[in-house]
Structures are given as structure tokens and as C-alpha cells.
Amino acid sequence: xxxxxPGRDAPHLAVIGAGPAGLAAALAAAARxxxxxxxxxxxxxxGQFYRQPAAALxxxxxxxxxxxxxxxxxxRHGLARHIAAGRVRHAREHHVWFAERAPDGGFTVHALxxxxxxxxAEVRADAVLLAxxxxxxxxxxxGWTLPGVVTAGGAQAMLKAGLVTxxxxxxxxxxxxxxxxxxTGLAAAGVDVRALVESADPGALPxxxxxxxxxxxxxxxxxxxxxxxxxxxxRVLTRHTVVEAHGTERLEAVTVAALDAGGRxxxxxxxxxxxxxxxxxHGMLPHTDLADAxxxxxxxxxxxxxxxxxxxxxxxxxxxxxTGVGGAALSLAEGHIAGRSAAARLLxxxxxxxxxxxxxxxxxxxxxxxxxxxxxxxxxxxxGERVTDATVVCRCEEVTAGAIRASVRELGAGDVxxxxxxxxxxxxxxxxxxxxxxxxxxxxxxxxxxxxxxxxPVPLGVLARAGEDAGGDGGRAEDQGEGDGRAxxxxx
Amino acid sequence: MVxxxxxxxxxxxxxxxxxxxxGPVAGxxxxxxxxxxxxxxxxxxxxxxxxxxxxxLWAGLAEEFGxxxxxxxxxxxxxxxxxxxxTALEEFAQGQRAAGVLAEPLAPHALYDLEPHLAPGLPGGxxxxxxxxxxxxxxxxxxxxxxxxxxxxxxxxxxxxxxxGGAVRGVRxxxxxxxxxxxxxxxxxxxxxxxxxxxxxxxxxxxxxxxxVTEPLPRRVRHKVYAADYxxxxxxxxxxxxxxxxxxxxxxxxxxxxxxxxxxxxDRTYSLPALRALAAGATRLFPFLADVHALRAYLGFRPYLxxxxxxxxxxxxxxxxHHACGHEGAGIGLATATGHLIAQVLTGHPPxxxxxxxxxxxxxxxxx
Ligand SMILES: Cc1cc2nc3c(=O)[nH]c(=O)nc-3n(C[C@H](O)[C@H](O)[C@H](O)COP(=O)(O)OP(=O)(O)OC[C@H]3O[C@@H](n4cnc5c(N)ncnc54)[C@H](O)[C@@H]3O)c2cc1C
Ligand SMILES: Cc1cc2nc3c(=O)[nH]c(=O)nc-3n(C[C@H](O)[C@H](O)[C@H](O)COP(=O)(O)OP(=O)(O)OC[C@H]3O[C@@H](n4cnc5c(N)ncnc54)[C@H](O)[C@@H]3O)c2cc1C
Numbered sequence: 001x002x003x004x005x006p007g008r009d010a011p012h013l014a015v016i017g018a019g020p021a022g023l024a025a026a027l028a029a030a031a032r033x034x035x036x037x038x039x040x041x042x043x044x045x046x047g048q049f050y051r052q053p054a055a056a057l058x059x060x061x062x063x064x065x066x067x068x069x070x071x072x073x074x075x076r077h078g079l080a081r082h083i084a085a086g087r088v089r090h091a092r093e094h095h096v097w098f099a100e101r102a103p104d105g106g107f108t109v110h111a112l113x114x115x116x117x118x119x120x121a122e123v124r125a126d127a128v129l130l131a132x133x134x135x136x137x138x139x140x141x142x143g144w145t146l147p148g149v150v151t152a153g154g155a156q157a158m159l160k161a162g163l164v165t166x167x168x169x170x171x172x173x174x175x176x177x178x179x180x181x182x183x184t185g186l187a188a189a190g191v192d193v194r195a196l197v198e199s200a201d202p203g204a205l206p207x208x209x210x211x212x213x214x215x216x217x218x219x220x221x222x223x224x225x226x227x228x229x230x231x232x233x234x235r236v237l238t239r240h241t242v243v244e245a246h247g248t249e250r251l252e253a254v255t256v257a258a259l260d261a262g263g264r265x266x267x268x269x270x271x272x273x274x275x276x277x278x279x280x281x282h283g284m285l286p287h288t289d290l291a292d293a294x295x296x297x298x299x300x301x302x303x304x305x306x307x308x309x310x311x312x313x314x315x316x317x318x319x320x321x322x323t324g325v326g327g328a329a330l331s332l333a334e335g336h337i338a339g340r341s342a343a344a345r346l347l348x349x350x351x352x353x354x355x356x357x358x359x360x361x362x363x364x365x366x367x368x369x370x371x372x373x374x375x376x377x378x379x380x381x382x383x384g385e386r387v388t389d390a391t392v393v394c395r396c397e398e399v400t401a402g403a404i405r406a407s408v409r410e411l412g413a414g415d416v417x418x419x420x421x422x423x424x425x426x427x428x429x430x431x432x433x434x435x436x437x438x439x440x441x442x443x444x445x446x447x448x449x450x451x452x453x454x455x456x457p458v459p460l461g462v463l464a465r466a467g468e469d470a471g472g473d474g475g476r477a478e479d480q481g482e483g484d485g486r487a488x489x490x491x492x
Numbered sequence: 493m494v495x496x497x498x499x500x501x502x503x504x505x506x507x508x509x510x511x512x513x514x515g516p517v518a519g520x521x522x523x524x525x526x527x528x529x530x531x532x533x534x535x536x537x538x539x540x541x542x543x544x545x546x547x548x549l550w551a552g553l554a555e556e557f558g559x560x561x562x563x564x565x566x567x568x569x570x571x572x573x574x575x576x577x578x579t580a581l582e583e584f585a586q587g588q589r590a591a592g593v594l595a596e597p598l599a600p601h602a603l604y605d606l607e608p609h610l611a612p613g614l615p616g617g618x619x620x621x622x623x624x625x626x627x628x629x630x631x632x633x634x635x636x637x638x639x640x641x642x643x644x645x646x647x648x649x650x651x652x653x654x655x656x657g658g659a660v661r662g663v664r665x666x667x668x669x670x671x672x673x674x675x676x677x678x679x680x681x682x683x684x685x686x687x688x689x690x691x692x693x694x695x696x697x698x699x700x701x702x703x704x705v706t707e708p709l710p711r712r713v714r715h716k717v718y719a720a721d722y723x724x725x726x727x728x729x730x731x732x733x734x735x736x737x738x739x740x741x742x743x744x745x746x747x748x749x750x751x752x753x754x755x756x757x758x759d760r761t762y763s764l765p766a767l768r769a770l771a772a773g774a775t776r777l778f779p780f781l782a783d784v785h786a787l788r789a790y791l792g793f794r795p796y797l798x799x800x801x802x803x804x805x806x807x808x809x810x811x812x813x814h815h816a817c818g819h820e821g822a823g824i825g826l827a828t829a830t831g832h833l834i835a836q837v838l839t840g841h842p843p844x845x846x847x848x849x850x851x852x853x854x855x856x857x858x859x860x
Contacts, residue, residue: 098762098764118783293762411634411637412637414646415516418515418516427705429707453767457785459785460771460784460786461771461775461781463767463768464771464772464775466768467764467765467768
């Protein structure tokens, strides 16, 4: 533990999530005199982007992406410096399950840590900055539950764990700009990537020339991926989709087909591609659980944040993909702004309207760019029709598409919540994080993030004692070890 | 739920029924609560009479809809946490027995025979074999389907249409008028608003409740188990948070723990103190639950009237208007008797129960 931490009386900010947004926010706030606790579920800082396995990153490290690696090195170095100076505490492997406004005006962040995530840890803070990123979504298709079918992020994890190696075969499919880095990452690791199957038509992108022209880095990145794919002989099939995954015990092949303008498969275009791994992704959805529990307003599927990245709950900021999906660079810019705004306001010096022009310009440019991408990379309208009644949609509770359709047709369900009540879709361990968009699509209703007060499952024994005064009974070594709690409580 | 039961019994009594809801089926409190069908928590009086009538009707419906609605006649076990508590509980049970409730005193060994995973050292309890359970959303959906009534979801009632003489002649919805000589207000927590649309007064208020849901487990809690202080909470007038550990296993595996009671209007934020109290109560009763994960919690707003009894029957102030709302924490259980009584009134039959205690016009404007 750091004794004599320089910022002992300084205001205390809890940053949840140590991805690009959380890192940038923590550094910006700490540099301006705020005491920061940075909590993240992972053992290392970096989030989804910088967590990528070395091989995948190496594949992109030369040339245009080199600066991204340097950025991360700089962030890591900055974090280490602030930790050494006692300005930042990095609470690694802390799974935050709830955050609440404390009666005294501050906040309490409740986490689980330790082996088996069974030990409670509470952090008291004057303000909270949510940088929890998002999670991948996958739309179902017949055969998608076969072993060997993984998410894009899952493919990265497999690479990292050495589970897919040289000589394996893979297909990467779905929609969105994430498919490119996944395919190049796999190819660079020696995997035989048989095809990249993209349902959208990226050819539509250049027509949005104005927004793109403002974003040279992104274009270069895209061009680089294209070059890499070419070099690794990855066939790119745009306006195609995986119709079905085949296999008995595990994945053996996929059938892909071309799509017409209405998103339906074109007759006679189906072909079978043998592969052992299928990495699928249909984009990302923001994590909104903690924000919702704090009472923050959501805007569509994301946490609402203003120009300063403030939510509508005083004392709560949000940055990065939990406020809308737009890539690592956008998360960095938003995190930087959030950290500076939080510092300025916590230190009693509200920022002027033009306090961080450069970051604000970057953010505006990247948001415009991601809006263009979003418009192009949408799931094909006909995807639901290809999901047979027998296809399992909610894997946790094994609910089929047929049961979901019947709940609407025969039982009067009309939204994701009532479909869930009548079929149990989304009631399992993942609480619908995976299947809710698919359930909404199949039920023909709008996707709305469901309310999940607990961001993580929490043992009842921990819940039963959550928020007990850490100083009161002296019985909770974990809490007292945190140190921050009581000091912040006394100060707030 | 109440609307579904009214539709079922009215249809079966030969009436042509249209069921209107602004949301989907079970989109109100019915989709946000539990489905305990209880006699154990009710003291002798009109509510218990309603519950006993309901229990029999539910058992009858179970033969038709049983598995689809996850009906389970599992029985309740009420536990005393102190010897003093046990004496009070046994006196309470004696009164209930006189009113027709099956209530069997449990010595400690019998208690642990029924619920082996209870915390050690409890002095005893009472077993209520009539307590049972359904899955509320499924129950509402299947009763509606079984009723054959015309279901109009996504239709908001915006006005109650009346003749120049003041009698009801239908409702106006945002998607057109529906004409009918009788209108039943089964709008639950929003029943007061609907009454106002008909130009009358019914002071239905919300009472927030949370339920905790655990990860799926093999069945270790066999009955619906709760501590005796629950009874005091139900009848209480206090606006403060009152929680009692009502623990039960479900057919699908998760254990449900509920429910808290708070009067905080329609506040939808999750309250850690309420959730914590539920968890604390449950782990006190069943220590093994301490290591079991809560996956989620949900909240709902019980519809309550100032005297904690529902409004059931015709509104003498507006001819043709009937009320079937305000069942507070027992609307699933009491739905069947409510629907049955409403159907009797609508078809001109004398109701099986005296409806006087449930008269919708029993409140003056000031009592709201
Ligand atoms: C496979 C893949 C490839 C990608 N490739 C690229 C690319 O090439 N270029 C690009 O620009 N972007 C890419 N992205 C997107 C990029 O990863 C994100 O844009 C970026 O990481 C978002 O940063 P963030 O800080 O907002 O969130 P994240 O990086 O997601 O960080 C959020 C952090 O919060 C933590 N967290 C969340 N909830 C909790 C909780 N309850 N308790 C504790 N900790 C919590 C998580 O563990 C995580 O570390 C890729 C993403 C994926 C999945
Ligand atoms: C946490 C919790 C636990 C509970 N546990 C139990 C239990 O174990 N056992 C039990 O018996 N009860 C329990 N209850 C109580 C029970 O849920 C309610 O009493 C019951 O659901 C009320 O049913 P209802 O049909 O009257 O109301 P609702 O289910 O709310 O139905 C009213 C309907 O009216 C509709 N509506 C309102 N206004 C309009 C309009 N203007 N136009 C069209 N439609 C309109 C609404 O959309 C709604 O669907 C619990 C409640 C809570 C909150």
C-alpha cells in the first residue's frame, strides 16, 4: 500500500472499466489532482482493444497502426506513474456488480474480487465514471450453437489461449468493421481463413465521402486490413451471409449464400465451405446495467451523456462504448473529456464551453465516421426469416425461435419483457445480454435494453451485507484493505 | 391477471368479451410480481373469504391449464423465529382454522422434515397445505387464450363513453371506440385513473415491491417459506420499508425471494437497502443461500386501496361500470374469485360472496 498518498484529501473519482475510455479518463483526472480508483474485471488494463493477443496486434503493428500501439504504451506508462505516485489505485480483477448513490451524497461502488469472485470490495467515491464498454451481439441462424461457432471476441480469446493455431480452418462472418481485424488476426496467426462473409455492402461507404474524408486514419486502417487479407489470401464475400452451420458433434462446415437488395438469399448462390471455426459478430451493444441502476437516463441502447460526457445524474460521467459504439479512438477521446470534466467539476472549477477543443474535434469527427459505418453495417433485413422454428435463440434457457414466435402469435406477448416472461428467453445466466436483440427481432418488436440491476451475479451472502459500514464492525478485512472507502466517506 | 380472469369467467358465463390493454399481455404488475396463491398470510375476514374461494377455483383451473401455467400446490410453511413468535403464530392459525383454513402446527422435527435446509434452532411453525403457486404471466396469457375473448393489446383506453343518462356505453381507445353495456375496470395500479375517466373516484395507490431471483438450483426449498413477521407487514399501514423473507423454489429452478413493501410512488430506481434486506432475510432462513448467486431483481407496483381490500363489483355512481382492481400483493391469488364474482354480477346472478366489503364507493374523496 502507498503510505502518505499525495492526494489524500483530494476528491475521489471511481472509474469503472480500464479500456481505452477508462484509461484515458483516469489519466486525465489524476493529472489534474483527483484521486482515482480504476476498477476493472480483468487482471490487466487495456479493455477489449488492447487485450487482443499479441499475434493479432503484431499483424497490424507495422505501418499505420503503429501509433495505436504507441498510444497504449503511453497510457500504460502513465498509469504506472500515477499508481507509483499514489494518485491512482488500480483495482484489478474487481467485478463491479452495483453502484449506488450513498445517502451522504457520494457513491458506493460494489465489486466482487478474489478467487471465485466471492469476496466483496466496496469503494466510496465522490463521483463515478462509467467506462464499461460494450458486448458483442450475435444473431442466431440454424446451427449457431454448435461447438466451434464463436463470437469475434471469442475468436480473439481462442487465439490468445493458443486454441486455434496454424493449420486450423476458419470462416469469419456477420457484419461490421470488427470482422476485418478478427480475420486478419486469425490469418496472421497462421489460421487458414477460408472466407470473410460480410452481409453489408462496404462498397456503399465511399459514397459517404465527406464524412470519410475527415477521417484519414480510419481509411488507412481499412486499407491496411484489406492489404493484409489479400496477402493472406482471404476471400472476402460481401453481401453474403451464413445460412447454416453444419456438424454433428462440432462445426464441420457452413453454407453461405449471396443476398439480394431486400436482405433475402439469392436462389442458386448457396455454397458449402468446410471449416472448424466460425467467428460471427453482428456488432456491439453498450453495457448499460450500472448506469441504469444509478438512475441514469438511457438514449436508445446506450447511456446518455452530454458534451462533457456527464450523464443526467449529477456526479456520474460515462465515456466510451457504454455511451455508443464507435471504436477505440473514439473511446479514448471521450474518456479524456470525461476525465477532465470530472476533475474540473470535482475541484470546483467548472470547465468553459471550449475547454478541450482538440479532443472535442476528434470526438465529433469519429462520431460522424461511426454514424456512417452504423448506417452501412446493419444486419440484413431478412435474417429473421432464415431462423427456423427449431433454432435455439436463448442458449441459457434453451428457448427456440418457434417458442418465441408462438408467444407473440398465441399468447399476446408484445415486447422483449413479455416474451421473456412467457418463454424464459433471457432469464438465464447471461440475462439476455446475448439473445435480447435476436428475441426482439424475431418477436417483431423494438430492442430496448432490459433492466438488469446487477451487472454481475452476486452471492446472496454478499448482497445481504452490501453497504454495511466498513468501519463499524471491523469484520471485513477486504473492505478495510481497500483503504479508500472510509477516507472518502469521511470526506464526502 | 385480474382482467384475464374476468374475461375467462365472463366468457364462460356466456358473455361476449373484449379485453383491452394498452400494453402486451401481463405487461403491468402481473408481469412484475410473484404468483403465490396464499391463504396463510390472511387473517379471518373478507379477504380470507375471497382467498378461500379463489383457492378452490384455481384448483379447478389447474386441471385445465395446470402445467401451462406452472400451477403447483406445494403448500406454505410459516416459520416462527422465537418462542414468543410461535405462540402468536399459533393463535393466528387457530383463528384461520375457524374460518376454514387448513393450518397444521409444526413441532421443530416436523418443520425440519418439511424443510431440511432451514437454519437450525427454529422453535417451530405452521404448515398451510392450501398455499399454492402459478407463474403469473403464463397464467394471464393462458386464461385469456382459453377464454376465447377478443384480445386487443396495444390499445389505450382514453375515455369511458356514457349515455346522456350517465350509464356506460363503452370505451374510447386510441385506436377506435368499443361499445359495450358493461365496462370492467381491471386496470390494477392504474385503476384510479380509469375510474377518473369514467368520472368517478377510486383511490388506488402504488406500493413498490422487489423480488430477487437466484441462479437455477436443484430443488432445496420445497414449500413457500416465510417468517411470521410477514403477516404483520401485510396488514401494516406503515410507509416505511418492511421486508420479510418469503423464499420459494420454482419449477424452472431459480429461487424467488420477495417481496419488499414500500410506498415511494412510481419510483423505478433499484434500491440496494431493499434488495439487501431481502437477501439478509433469505439467508437467515436458509443459510445455504449465502453462496447462491442472485442473477437479477425486478420490481413492481402493487395496487392498493386505503383499507387494503380490493374494489370488486358494480359502481353505483356510474351504471354499467364495474371495478375489479386494488388487490395489492394478492392479485394473482385473488384473481379467480374476482373474475367469478364479476361474471356473476354481470349475468345477474347473486354473487357467492357478500360484496359489501369490496364496494367501490366505500371511500370518500378525502380519504384518498
Ligand atoms: C474482437 C474485437 C476487435 C476489435 N478491433 C478493433 C480495431 O481494430 N480498431 C478499433 O478501433 N476498435 C476495435 N475494436 C473495438 C474496441 O475494442 C473498442 O472500441 C474499445 O475497446 C472500446 O473501449 P472502451 O474503453 O469504451 O471499452 P472496453 O475496451 O470494452 O473496456 C471496458 C472495460 O470495462 C470492464 N468492465 C465492464 N463491465 C465491468 C464491470 N461490471 N466490472 C468491472 N469491469 C467491467 C471490461 O472488463 C473492460 O476491460 C475491437 C473489438 C473487438 C471485440
Ligand atoms: C413484487 C411483487 C410481488 C407480488 N407477489 C404476489 C404474489 O406472490 N401473489 C399474488 O397473488 N400477488 C402478488 N403480487 C401482486 C400482484 O402482482 C397484483 O396484485 C396483480 O398483478 C394485479 O393484477 P391486475 O390485473 O389488477 O393489474 P395489472 O397486471 O397491472 O394489469 C392492469 C393492466 O391494465 C392496463 N391498463 C392500465 N390503464 C390502462 C388504460 N388506460 N388503457 C388500457 N389498459 C390499461 C395495464 O397496461 C395493465 O396491463 C405481487 C406484486 C409485486 C409488485
